[in-house]
Amino acid sequence: SAGATWDLNSANSVLKIAGLVLDARIALAKGDKKSAIGFLKKAVEAEDAINYAEPPGWYIPARESLGSVLMLNCDYAEAERVFRVGLDKNPRSGRSLFGLMESLKAQGKNYDAQLVQKEFEVAWKNADIQLKQVEDLL
Structure with a gap:
């Protein structure tokens, strides 16, 4: 109704x-x-x-899916922004950290990506699935 x-x-x-x-x-x-x-x-x-x-x-946060599709569309800077907003709303989200890490790598921001990777590893240490590519966020 x-x-x-x-x-x-x-x-x-x-x-x-x-x-x-x-x-x-x-x-x-x-x-x-x-x-x-x-x-x-x-x-x-x-x-x-x-x-x-x-x-x-x-x-499933729609923002994670949006960031993933932006990555698939090679819009890495916008994907970075989307994942950062996602982390503002859901701090330490392993899925958003993974997306942010991948968007930073795609832009050649390797130092920042390494810092985020450390956060991701802490957030994801007890996960029962592995994230290997941004499509895993869909």
Whole structure:
């Protein structure tokens, strides 16, 4: 129903994020990175608009997916900015640290990438999966 809720958020607000992420994944599967980026930017805006809850209303930060697709589009500086904002919102996120590290490497910022890699290794030391490429953030 229109008034249904999902924890502290309306179901519609959470499902809006899901729909935009799905649209982005479909666009990406078709090779349309530009449209995927547009959908993910809207998903980030929708995610930023929902109320904070533990666990979060939408469990995979759209910002991580946006950063990943920006990397695939060779927009490394913008990906760096997106991952840094993600870390402002979710400090020590291993996934955002990985994306930031990869974006720094891609820009030749090797010293900064090494510093972030140390943070990533601490954050990810007990993880049960390995992140090997930015596509793993999708």
